[in-house]
Amino acid sequence: MIKSIKTPCYVCEEALLEKNLELLDYVQQRSGAKIILALKGFAMWSTFDLVKRYLHGCTASGLHEAKLAYEKFGKEVHTYSPAFNDEDIQEIAKISDHIVFNSPSQLMRFKDVVKSINPNVSLSIRINPEVSSSPVDIYNPCGIYSRLGTTLANFDESVLEHIEGLNFHALCEQDADALEEVLEAFEEKFSKYFKGLKYINFGGGHHITRKGYDVEKLISLISDFRAKYDVEVYLEPGEAVGWQTGFLISSVLDTFKNGMNVAILDTSAEAHMPDTLAMPYRAMVRGSGEAGEKAHTYRFGGNTCLAGDIMGDYSFDEPLKVGDKVIFEDQIHYTFVKNTTFNGIRLPSLAIWRKNGTIDIIKDFGYEDYKNRLS
Ligand SMILES: *Cc1c(COP(=O)(O)O)cnc(C)c1O
Secondary structure: OHHHOOOOEEEEEHHHHHHHHHHHHHHHHHHOOEEOEEOOOOOOHHHHHHHOOOOOEEEEOOHHHHHHHHHHHOOEEEEEOOOOOOOHHHHHHHHOOEEEEOOHHHHHHHHHHHHHHOOOOEEEEEEOOOOOOOOOHHHOOOOOOOOOOEOOOOOOHHHHHHOOEEEOOOOOOEOHHHHHHHHHHHHHHHHHHOOOOOEEEOOOOEOOOOOOOOHHHHHHHHHHHHHHHOOEEEEOOOHHHHOOOEEEEEEEEEEEEOOOEEEEEOOOHHHHOHHHHHOOOOOOEOOOEOOOOOOEEEEEEOOOOOOOOEEEEEEEOOOOOOOOEEEEEOOOOOOOOOOOOHHHOOOOEEEEEOOOOOEEEEEOOOHHHHHHOOO
């Protein structure tokens, strides 16, 4: 059945997504936290009927994600952006339940207009706890000269009368012990401001659904925090929702030898799997080994002109042929939300593998999608 899918195509497996949601719901039930989906990591809205049975809403990075959350998810809409502009904030105010400002100056600039449009909106400030053990600088929001969040030195106490919560986001693919470290710094610096607050949002980056994540520790950190400060706690993971919920299937278009075996695929690391180059990391390929581990090793390259558009070296028991399918595992988070049409390359279709075994192609892309983004 997989073999008949027109490639390239992302296939999200409903049963695996639901398994993640069940674990996240277990965390909610046991800890009392509310979990919302960070759309920037996973925005396949045709799955939202399922996702919203478990999660409380979405966190959006600006107007477009807020609109998608409002239209397609419907529950709580939390909107944060490093900076809002005069135009977007009007519509964001109408459809958001929480608006999270990055700085006291942004809050002071927009609080009145937001409240005049929507008196029920809850305002918060993102703070920078200045502690993070994020694995790489590009994903470290607490690094030197960071623009993300307000440090204690930049915190202006006059914002307190306008806010009902504080947000931080300092983790990236991390375990509960990393959260514990951040919480310690956060509490030390900011707990003097917690009095009267309704909620604290612990951001994303909690790798809750990864095998080996210490779920019980997360639950006790949240429970203790709620008991100590009498506030609601939110988590807003993206990756943990989409983690290992499906794959990107592609086809071999050509193979040849240039010092080693090279295979060209109908997908692209640059355009379709951007984090493999940005992080960087090597995506797993189903049925493959490390270079040299099996009899036939290939360097997989994308179908663009970028020399570095390379997925990595993979080995197989049998030689690859034109038309063979190559399945990159775990390509549902931070992939189609970041895709580009570099080189005019076709965007992979989007499909859902239903629990009853059928695979529905829910979206196909073509020339029009490329053309419509240009003029
Ligand atoms: C990226 C981001 C998230 C989600 O992070 P994940 O690593 O996908 O869990 C949540 N909140 C904020 C503010 C973010 O920037």
